[in-house]
Amino acid sequence: MEDDARPEAARLTVLSGPSGVGKDSVIELIRARSPWVWLSVSATTRKMRDYEVDGVHYFFVDRPEFERMIATGQFLEWAEFAGNLYGTPRGPVEDKLRSGEPVLLKIDLQGARQVRAAMPDAQLVFLAPPSVEELKRRLIGRGTDDEETIRRRLVHADEELAAEREFDVTVVNDYVERAADELVSLLGSSFLAPARPGSQS
Template sequence: MSDDARPPARLTVLSGPSGVGKDSVIELIRLRAPWIWLSVSATTRRMRDYEVEGEHYFFVDRPEFERLRVGDQLLEWAEFAGNLYGTPRGPVEARLREGAPVLLKIDLQGARQVKAAMPDAQLVFLAPPSVEELRRRLIGRGTDDEETIRRRLAHADEELAAQSLFDVTIVNDYVERAADELVGLLSSPVLTPAQPQPQA
């Protein structure tokens, strides 16, 4: 395929409630579509033993993070549990200029910030087969206490209610199918709206 025939590269944002399976879908995409560039966030939290700098996160201290934020070098940022997280603008824009589709996994708040910073970004919502299934997944993890589960469920309800703000919804009933559908969206030059367009 010639350069002129290639679909234009764009940023695709993947979001969805905790427990819906975003990481599982992304791991399959890593295997099946290595040409898709997965954006790496910056964070001020400490690196965990299994993590690799530049692969899982860019690990920075708070002054460096603040320098990036004040200098408009982050597409989005947020604070969780006393740690800062954000998406560096430079690497994303560089990959798009090179013609590579970029996939970014962030939460609802971050998705809104990215859409404001890059209006052409495609927002994809990964939804569970049902609310009951999502609750079962969250409770069945066995790694969280009751209060954490309660907070996660409340946050999931908030995110599910915002589904209409996204351009496309993918239902994660089977992770293989969800991954293939997302790869198809990243490969397509046409943005498919989630909501019907008003008729003239």
Template sequence: MAATSRGTTPEPPDVRPRLTVLSGPSGVGKSTVVAHMRKVHPEVWLSVSATTREPRPGERDGVQYFFVSDDEFDKLVANGELLEWAEFAGNRYGTPRRAVQDRLDAGEPVLLEIDLQGARLVRASMPDAQLVFLAPPSWDELVRRLTGRGTESAEVIERRLAAAKVELAAESEFDVTLVNTSVEDVARELLALMDVV
């Protein structure tokens, strides 16, 4: 005869989604992968960064970025309200901590698409975050993608390629590497890592 236990059924373990950070060198296709993924699964919440740069035509506050003044950004940093922040091309960008934490507490999958420096800062402040490195199929392909944009000067491209070498060398710091041979395949793999299927 099978034994039965009286009393309450044990609660299932509290399984909260982890923060997933997607990073990789410039030109590898992070934004393209994220846009495709969110078209298929709009419930995946992508954190909106705060920035001190001016809005470009068509950009709206709270959609592409939260546009803030230098003084406002200083206050966010001083009050510990940013998970990570960095300066790029004379402007500062950062991830608001509270919005990320609120979504995670609500059980929603959260994705950050940030650079290497930002990924390192997130790892330091949220050690349980899942860091995913998006790699190009080859160095030659990355060079082709960066030079093929045709929107930047040779000097800017050289700077981006030098930065890409540094970023590629940091791949071992990440939990998982996905190679971007197909946007659809990588988006599917990323969703599986986030337990969104």
């Protein structure tokens, strides 16, 4: 098996889903177990959290710089959420696809719609919770947000859950390892993580 093997036809795969569904956990596992997958890094104007690394989790820029990037057409998609701007730099994504490398992009529903318009061949994957009740328990149980923030997130989650039918594929995040394996398989590679004892194909 060649370490640098790639899928025959590289494509952009977009991962989206409601807040609290576990997108970050799935992405982090893919980073660790499938390093050949190129994960697009978004730019944002929000403040960097303690555990985050600039250029790894996001490119952290100020609002004037972000707005300059919008004006010069440097984003594949962008959106404003909770007072902060988020966007996917277009150049690196197009460069990787041209070189034959699969690209994985994690964005919200609004961004996924923009990507579908800009790149119709992109594969849109919806990461779904095991149940709506479980998702709401996760959002309420974080313990880091006030009641108004939780209320907004619950409303936003309902909107995103209703948009599932717009996506090409749904992956249920009941177990993060299984969800990560399924997502990697959708990229077209035959080089998945080694099977775990007791796992089923």
